[in-house]
Amino acid sequence: MKRRTFVKKASLGTLLIGGVASPLSGMIAERKQAKITILHTNDVHSRIEPFARGRYAGQGGAIRRAQVIAQIRKKEEHVLLLDAGDIFQGTPYFNYFGGELEFKLMSEMQYDAATIGNHDFDAGIDGLAKQLPHANFPFLSSNYDFSDTIMAGKTKPYQVFKKGPIRIGVFGLGIALEGLVPKVLYKNTRYLDPVLKATEMAHRLRYDERCDYVVCLSHLGYNYRDASISDMILAKRTADIDLIIGGHSHTFLDAPTVVKNGQDKPVLINQAGWGGIILGRLDIYFDWSGKSDCTYCENILVGGAVLREKT
Amino acid sequence: MYRNWFLFLIILLLGSACKGPQVTQVSFTNLEIAGVETEQAAAKIAELVAPYKTQMQVEMNAQIGEVAESLTKGSPESLLGNWVADVLAIQAAAYTGKPIDFAISNSGGLRIPELSAGPLYRGMIYELLPFDNMLVVLELSAEQVQKLANHMASHGGWPVSKGYKMYIKEQKGYDIRIADHLLADDRIYRVAMPDYIANGGDDCAFLVSVEQESTGILMRDAVIDFVEIENEQGEHIRSSLDGRIQRM
Numbered sequence: 001m002k003r004r005t006f007v008k009k010a011s012l013g014t015l016l017i018g019g020v021a022s023p024l025s026g027m028i029a030e031r032k033q034a035k036i037t038i039l040h041t042n043d044v045h046s047r048i049e050p051f052a053r054g055r056y057a058g059q060g061g062a063i064r065r066a067q068v069i070a071q072i073r074k075k076e077e078h079v080l081l082l083d084a085g086d087i088f089q090g091t092p093y094f095n096y097f098g099g100e101l102e103f104k105l106m107s108e109m110q111y112d113a114a115t116i117g118n119h120d121f122d123a124g125i126d127g128l129a130k131q132l133p134h135a136n137f138p139f140l141s142s143n144y145d146f147s148d149t150i151m152a153g154k155t156k157p158y159q160v161f162k163k164g165p166i167r168i169g170v171f172g173l174g175i176a177l178e179g180l181v182p183k184v185l186y187k188n189t190r191y192l193d194p195v196l197k198a199t200e201m202a203h204r205l206r207y208d209e210r211c212d213y214v215v216c217l218s219h220l221g222y223n224y225r226d227a228s229i230s231d232m233i234l235a236k237r238t239a240d241i242d243l244i245i246g247g248h249s250h251t252f253l254d255a256p257t258v259v260k261n262g263q264d265k266p267v268l269i270n271q272a273g274w275g276g277i278i279l280g281r282l283d284i285y286f287d288w289s290g291k292s293d294c295t296y297c298e299n300i301l302v303g304g305a306v307l308r309e310k311t
Numbered sequence: 312m313y314r315n316w317f318l319f320l321i322i323l324l325l326g327s328a329c330k331g332p333q334v335t336q337v338s339f340t341n342l343e344i345a346g347v348e349t350e351q352a353a354a355k356i357a358e359l360v361a362p363y364k365t366q367m368q369v370e371m372n373a374q375i376g377e378v379a380e381s382l383t384k385g386s387p388e389s390l391l392g393n394w395v396a397d398v399l400a401i402q403a404a405a406y407t408g409k410p411i412d413f414a415i416s417n418s419g420g421l422r423i424p425e426l427s428a429g430p431l432y433r434g435m436i437y438e439l440l441p442f443d444n445m446l447v448v449l450e451l452s453a454e455q456v457q458k459l460a461n462h463m464a465s466h467g468g469w470p471v472s473k474g475y476k477m478y479i480k481e482q483k484g485y486d487i488r489i490a491d492h493l494l495a496d497d498r499i500y501r502v503a504m505p506d507y508i509a510n511g512g513d514d515c516a517f518l519v520s521v522e523q524e525s526t527g528i529l530m531r532d533a534v535i536d537f538v539e540i541e542n543e544q545g546e547h548i549r550s551s552l553d554g555r556i557q558r559m
Contacts, residue, residue, distance in 0.1 A: 034332060048360060050345070059345045062360065063353045068342055070352030092367055092437055095531075101363045108355055122443055166332065182445070182506060184525070212332050242334065256339055272341060279342040286332035 034165050034286045036213070037076040039069060041083050042247030043274035045090030045119065046102055051275065060276040062105045068279055069109050076283075078163035081110060082170065084247030085117025085219035088128075090275070098123045103134035111137045113159055115172030115217040116144065117247060121185045125149050140172030140217055143197040145190035158201050166212045166286055169205030173198060173218045173234070175248055194220060194229055195237050202240035212286060213242050221249040222271055235259040235267040243268045243282065250274035256282065371434035376538040379547040382426040386418065387468030387479055387556040391426055394550035395439075395534065400472035402533040403448055403503030406526035411448065412489050413475040414503035415459070417513045418466065420444065420530075431538060431548060440531040444505035448524040451502050453494040458517055459502070460484025466513075468556040472503075480559040505530050 050061035073079055083106065088099045099120075106114070116139055120128055129150045132139070142157035158171035173194045177186045198216060205211045216234070223232040231246040239262045246269060256270040272278035382391040400414035423438050451459065463469040465482040477487040487494050494500075503526075505512075511519040526533070538548060 033335075049364075059343070061344060063356045064344050066356040067353045068344060089443070092371060092434070093363060095437065095443070096367050096370065097363055101360065104359055105356060108359060109352075182510060184445075210331075213334065253341065256337075268337060270339065270341075276344055279344055281340040281342055283338045284334060285336045285338075287335040288332050 033288075035076070035078065036163050036166055036168065036284045036286070037072060037079045038215070038243070038245075038280075038282045038284065039072065039079060039081045040245045040270070040280040040282075041065070041272055041276060041278075042219075042245070043086040043117065043250050044083070044102070044276045045086055045274060046088060046094035046099070047090060047275040048093050048101060048105065049091075051277075056275060056277055062109075062276065065276055065279060066105070066109050072281070073110075078166065080112050080161055080163060080168060080170075080215075082215070082217055082245055083111055083114035084217050084245050084271070085115045085174070086119045086247060086274075087114065087117070089119040089122045094122070098127050099131045100134050103131050107134065107136040112161060113138050113140050113170055113172075113217065115139065115219055115247075116141050116155070116174050117219040118175055118177060118181050121177070121181050121189075124185045125151055125187050125189060129154060140170060141174055142171045142201045143192040143194045144174045145192055148188035148190070150187075151189070157197075158205060160205070160209050160211060167210060168213045168215060169202075169209055169211035170215045170217055171198070171201035171205065173216060173220055175219050175221065176229075194218075195234060198234055198238045198241065202238060206240040213284065214240055216241050216244045218244050219247045222246050222251040222253075222269070223249070231269045231271075232257070232259060235261055235269055237262060238267075239263045239265075241267050243270070243284075245280065246271040252278065371432065371437065373433050374430045375433050375436075375535060376431040376542040377547045378426055378428050378431050379549040381428045382548070382550050384418075384421055384424050386466075387558055388552055388554070389470070390550040390552065391421060392416070392418070392470030393473070393552065393555065394426075394548070395421060396470040396472040397550070398534050398537045399446060399503050399530065400474075402528070402537055403446055403526055406446070406528055406533070407448055407524060409448075410501065411472075411503050412500040414472040415463065415508070416470045416505055416530075417508055418469050419513060420505055420507065421470065426548075433535060436531055436535050436538070440534060442505075442507065442531075444507045444530050446503060446526045446528055446530045446533050447506045447509050448526065449502050449504065449509055449518065449521045450499045450524070451521065453496050453498060453500070455517070455521070456489075456494055456500050456502070457484065457487065459515075460487050462515065462517075463556075468558075471555055473553070473555065476555050478557050478559040485559065 047060050048062045051057050051059050087102050088094050093101055132154055138159055139155045140158055141155045146152050158169060161168045176191050202214050205214045218231050221230050223230045231244045235244055236259055251271040252273040253271055256268040259267050261267045270280050272280035382394050383389060384391040395416055396414045400411050403414055404411045421439060422441055460477055461483045464479040464484045468479060474490050478485045508515045509518050509523050
């Protein structure tokens with residue numbers, strides 16, 4: 001598949017390489033492609049142990065997640081591991097330890113970044129701030145204004161990750177808290193318009209930070225029946241986002257959804273269920289062979305095994 | 312000829328280098344996390360989890376009291392619902408330092424069908440009340456109490472505390488009495504409830520505008536606290552049906 005895309009993209013280039021001495025062509029081939037592996041979770045909800053009973057019995061669990069991640073890291077050079085929020089709340093581990101263990105485990109698994117979900121306020125904004133020292137990864141949030149809270153200066157709107165030759169820009173988005181989370185918990189956190197912030201962030205990452213790939217880490221939710229802002233709506237109303245890694249709606253997807261954005265370019269939306277049952281994986285291939293009109297730059301979904309909840 | 316090709320290739324490369332990489336394809340796999348636990352990565356995680364798990368198990372498996380006879384859940388009133396509401400009323404008064412007229416919970420807030428007779432372990436209260444709902448107090452007018460009564464009636468009756476009485480007829484509350492007195496228009500009633508309800512949960516939007524007085528304690532912790540105090544005094548957990556909510 002990789003080969004075919006390359007051939008379609010630059011038939012002249014292929015011809016040229018064919019005519020050149022082998023050491024150079026080897027060098028060119030090396031220069032011309034890069035692969036980034038993005039792994040992601042969302043709404044793990046303090047599920048440190050596998051589900052003990054019910055329809056998900058025996059599934060999930062931090063130990064096995066760590067094992068799967070470690071196995072992928074052995075094979076892949078450029079891995080980015082992300083979480084889309086609601087790390088907290090759901091088992092007595094959170095009731096008892098306030099999320100300390102959740103952050104320690106994610107640190108051990110070498111998460112690169114996470115965003116903040118509504119349940120991450122369940123021990124109050126002070127409870128969240130208190131656990132931050134246990135996380136060695138940044139929390140990305142561009143539309144929560146924490147300036148009048150204890151979280152001031154403890155999150156970043158975005159971060160650029162350099163993985164080999166590729167610059168990946170990641171920014172975070174949170175859901176509206178009013179009516180969802182008691183104000184006494186989120187205090188003076190101000191919720192800013194996610195479409196405006198996403199537009200601003202994506203533009204900055206694409207053009208000022210010169211990112212090759214722009215990822216939105218979202219806790220807005222996949223899709224709603226009403227007009228509430230969701231990942232689907234966000235994708236359509238913004239530009240320069242390549243991938244939305246979602247959460248909140250506990251959505252199990254057989255495959256990432258592809259939506260055309262405001263510039264008629266494809267945006268991928270993926271979500272990994274909840275409870276740590278699924279680890280989302282996207283392998284993204286980059287190519288330097290030229291054309292910027294993107295006739296052949298479209299994201300092509302190469303079907304992976306469809307693994308989802310057992311029924 | 313060969314040299315020309317080479318030069319052309321260099322130009323092509325230089326030209327394309329400025330444009331940056333393009334995404335050519337994306338492949339995905341949503342990996343199911345299940346299977347056998349092996350490997351070192353797993354060992355480190357297990358090592359991190361172990362002390363927390365041990366500590367939690369110690370606490371969750373700690374006996375905090377004794378249930379005299381099984382408390383089952385049901386409506387319009389039930390042993391379990393009556394007990395929880397009674398405890399909430401007692402604790403709300405204790406934590407705010409002011410008297411409470413009555414306490415309620417939504418039925419859905421109680422998550423197990425039965426609190427079994429015998430030793431009461433802390434973990435059982437977590438199963439009964441898993442949500443981190445705060446216990447709050449609302450000051451309601453007679454009209455608002457009537458509205459709440461109708462709402463509870465339309466749900467078949469919710470857990471209410473001792474001293475509150477009403478009849479349910481055609482999904483409405485009738486002959487509501489608090490401490491044996493009919494509702495009075497000139498009175499304000501102090502009502503304890505989960506903040507979930509006070510914040511409009513379970514279709515209680517009519518309560519959202521009412522100011523909440525915090526007790527500063529989670530419902531679950533208030534109940535555990537009550538059980539522990541009773542246990543220290545050698546009291547077993549018991550409840551009774553007294554017809555506080557009846558169908559007409």
